[in-house]
Amino acid sequence: MKLLQRFYLVEVVSGLTLTAAHFFRNMGLHIAHALGRTDARGAVTIQYPEERRPYSPRLRSLHRLVRREDGSPRCVACMMCETVCPAHCIYIVAAEHPNPEIEKVPARFDIDLGKCVFCGYCVEACPEDAIRMDTGILEFSSYSRDGMIYTKETLLALEPAGADGRPTSPVPIPADRRP
């Protein structure tokens, strides 16, 4: 350190000067913008979660299982998504479908979202377009690892996001967070 830097007071004053310069510059820009004197705006703080940035239309959000008209899963338990998943976080148990035209149906379809890396490979690999990542839901959490495992029933109940990219279904509450 140089001699001047050894006097911490000098560095403290230098830091405060820099902070004050940013503060007054931003305040000046905000006032000028409010008075219509300039298009430029000062630094803006996003008041999350009340205020949000727009999502990309290619956003990959919480998965959902697509339903047939009768409400049953479109999934035919072919295991393609389970096989391609790099995080090994999809668990499927196949069962016979009562309709002989449909070979299989998932008796169990769990995704461990605590392991998922949101790569979207499962969506790409699915030959039936039975799994999508278009719910717009990004904020889901749990107090335990088990709570991050989303079951077939939960995934089937989810709806696609609206035209604005915002979720249309409520965020699923994991078992360990239910009152």
Ligand code: SF4
């Ligand atoms: S998004 Fe990727 S990591 Fe997550 S379940 Fe699908 S394939 Fe697995």
Ligand code: SF4
């Ligand atoms: S790839 Fe599609 S049809 Fe096959 S098990 Fe996965 S979700 Fe079901």
